Amino acid sequence: MDFSFLDVYKDSFIHGFVTTIEVSVVALILSLILGVIIAIFRISRVKPLEWFGTAYVEFFRNTPLVIQIFFFYFGLPSLGIDLSKFMVASLGLAIYTSSFIAEAVRAGIQSVNKGQMEAARSSGLNYIQTMWHVILPQAFKIIVPPLGNQFINLVKNSSILALIAGGDIMYAADEAAVDYDVIPIYIFVAGLYLLLTIPLSLAVNFIERRWAKQGSR
Amino acid sequence: MRFNKWVVSLLLIMMVMVITACTSNSENSTDGSSIENIKKRGKLVAGVKFDTYLFGYKDPADQQIKGFEVDLMKAFAKKLLGDENKVEFKEVTSKTRIKLLDAGDIDLIAATMTVSEERKKQVDFSNIYFLAGQSLLVKNDSTIQSIKDLKGRKVSTSKGSTSAKNMKKMAPEAILEEYENYADSLTALKSGKVEAVTTDDSILMGMQQQNPDLKLVGGQFTKEPYGIAVKKGNSELQKELNAFIKEIWDNGQYATLYKKWFKKEPAKELPTDSVLQTN
Numbered sequence: 001m002d003f004s005f006l007d008v009y010k011d012s013f014i015h016g017f018v019t020t021i022e023v024s025v026v027a028l029i030l031s032l033i034l035g036v037i038i039a040i041f042r043i044s045r046v047k048p049l050e051w052f053g054t055a056y057v058e059f060f061r062n063t064p065l066v067i068q069i070f071f072f073y074f075g076l077p078s079l080g081i082d083l084s085k086f087m088v089a090s091l092g093l094a095i096y097t098s099s100f101i102a103e104a105v106r107a108g109i110q111s112v113n114k115g116q117m118e119a120a121r122s123s124g125l126n127y128i129q130t131m132w133h134v135i136l137p138q139a140f141k142i143i144v145p146p147l148g149n150q151f152i153n154l155v156k157n158s159s160i161l162a163l164i165a166g167g168d169i170m171y172a173a174d175e176a177a178v179d180y181d182v183i184p185i186y187i188f189v190a191g192l193y194l195l196l197t198i199p200l201s202l203a204v205n206f207i208e209r210r211w212a213k214q215g216s217r
Numbered sequence: 218m219r220f221n222k223w224v225v226s227l228l229l230i231m232m233v234m235v236i237t238a239c240t241s242n243s244e245n246s247t248d249g250s251s252i253e254n255i256k257k258r259g260k261l262v263a264g265v266k267f268d269t270y271l272f273g274y275k276d277p278a279d280q281q282i283k284g285f286e287v288d289l290m291k292a293f294a295k296k297l298l299g300d301e302n303k304v305e306f307k308e309v310t311s312k313t314r315i316k317l318l319d320a321g322d323i324d325l326i327a328a329t330m331t332v333s334e335e336r337k338k339q340v341d342f343s344n345i346y347f348l349a350g351q352s353l354l355v356k357n358d359s360t361i362q363s364i365k366d367l368k369g370r371k372v373s374t375s376k377g378s379t380s381a382k383n384m385k386k387m388a389p390e391a392i393l394e395e396y397e398n399y400a401d402s403l404t405a406l407k408s409g410k411v412e413a414v415t416t417d418d419s420i421l422m423g424m425q426q427q428n429p430d431l432k433l434v435g436g437q438f439t440k441e442p443y444g445i446a447v448k449k450g451n452s453e454l455q456k457e458l459n460a461f462i463k464e465i466w467d468n469g470q471y472a473t474l475y476k477k478w479f480k481k482e483p484a485k486e487l488p489t490d491s492v493l494q495t496n
Binding site: 073163164171174175178179182187190198 | 227316335
C-alpha cells in the first residue's frame with residue numbers, strides 16, 4: 001500500500017476532515033429540530049399542518065439527495081437566493097435527514113400511551129407543554145436506535161459535498177486521485193469516515209443503555 | 218471484553234479490504250486488450266467522453282455518441298476489424314478513465330486526454346492527434362480578459378483534468394472549484410457560482426457554440442497535446458494506433474474529419490511529443 005499521496009495532499013485532507021465535521025454537526029442539530037417540528041405537524045389535528053408535514057416528508061425522503069443538493073446549489077440562484085456551499089450542504093442534509101427523523105419521532109410519539117396525553121392535559125398543561133415535558137422524553141427513549149442510524153447516514157451522506165466542490169473529505173480524495181492510485185486513497189478515506197461514525201455509534205449505544213436503565217427504575 | 222472483540226473484527230475487515238485491493242492491483246496483464254483478443258471479441262471497446270461537445274457527446278436528439286474522437290475510433294475500428302460499427306463506446310470522465318482502462322473495461326481512451334509525464338507513468342500514449350491549449354470561458358458581460366484577472370475570483374473545472382493543476386501553478390490566487398464533469402462546471406458558470414470555466418479551448422469552444430451568451434478569453438496559456446491512451450505495456454495496440462494516425466493523416470481522412478467538426482483546416486503537421494518540453 002502506497003500512502004505517499006499524503007505528503008502532497010495532507011492539508012487538503014485535514015481541511016476536508018474539518019469541513020465534514022462542521023457540516024455534519026450543523027446538519028445534525030438542524031435535522032433534529034426540523035424533524036421534531038415536522039413530526040408534530042404530521043400528527044396535528046390542524047389539517048393544513050398535517051398536510052404540510054405529510055407533503056414535506058414524502059417529498060424529501062422520496063427524492064434523491066443529489067437532486068435536492070443540486071437544486072439548492074444551482075437552482076436557487078435563478079430565484080435570487082444565493083446560498084454558500086456550507087449553507088447548501090448543511091441545509092440540504094438537514095432537510096433530507098429530517099424527513100426520516102420526522103417519521104421516527106412520529107412513530108415514537110404515537111407509541112406513547114394515549115393516557116399520558118390525557119392525564120397531562122387534564123392536570124392543566126397545555127398541548128406544547130405536554131409534548132415537551134411528558135410525551136417527547138418518553139418518545140425519545142424509544143427511538144434512540146433509529147435516530148442513531150439517521151445520524152450515521154447523515155455523516156456518510158455529507159460526502160455529497162464533493163459534487164458541488166465543497167472541500168470535504170471526499171473532495172480531497174478526488175483531488176488526490178488525479179496523480180495517485182485510488183485504492184489506498186479510498187481505504188484511507190473509509191478510515192476517516194469510520195473515525196467519525198464509530199464514536200457516534202458508541203455514543204448512541206451508550207445513551208440507549210443509560211436511558212433503558214433509567215426507564216426500568 | 219466486548220470492546221476488544223469489536224476492535225479485532227474491525228481490523229479484520231480493514232485487512233480484507235487492503236488484501237483485495239492489493240490482489241486486484243497485481244493482475245497487470247494487458248491480455249484482455251491485445252489485438253488478438255479484440256479481433257476474437259469482434260469489437261473494439263473505446264472510452265470516450267459523453268459530455269464534451271465536438272469531441273465525444275451523446276446527441277440528445279437520437280441518443281447517438283458523436284464527435285471528432287468518436288469518428289476517429291470508428292475509423293480505427295474499420296482499420297482493425299473491417300467495419301466502422303464494430304466499436305462500443307463507453308462513457309469515461311477525466312476522473313474515471315484511467316481506472317476503467319486499468320480494470321480492463323475499455324481497450325483504449327480517446328477522451329481529450331493530455332499527454333503528460335505524470336500520466337506516462339500510468340498509461341502508454343499514442344502519438345499526438347490533436348493540440349489544444351488551456352483557456353477561459355466567461356459570460357459575455359464579464360470583466361475577465363485574461364488569466365491575470367482571476368485573482369480572488371472563482372473558476373471551475375472538471376475533476377481529474379490537467380487544467381486544475383495548471384491553474385494552481387499559473388494563477389494560484391484564483392479560487393479553484395473542481396466539479397465532477399464539464400457539464401457541472403458549465404452549470405456553475407451559468408448559475409453564477411463561478412465567474413469562469415477553465416479547460417482546453419477545444420472543449421470550451423464546444424460549450425460556447427451551444428451557449429452564445431458565453432465567450433472565450435485569454436488565449437491559449439498552455440499547450441495540451443492529446444494522445445490515445447492504452448494500458449501500460451500494451452505496445453502492440455500503441456503501435457497499431459500510431460500507424461493508424463499516420464495513415465489517416467497521409468490519406469486526408471484526418472483533415473476531412475477535422476473540418477467536419479471544427480469547421481477549419483487542421484495545422485500543417487501534427488505536433489510531436491516535443492511540444493511537451495515547452496510546457
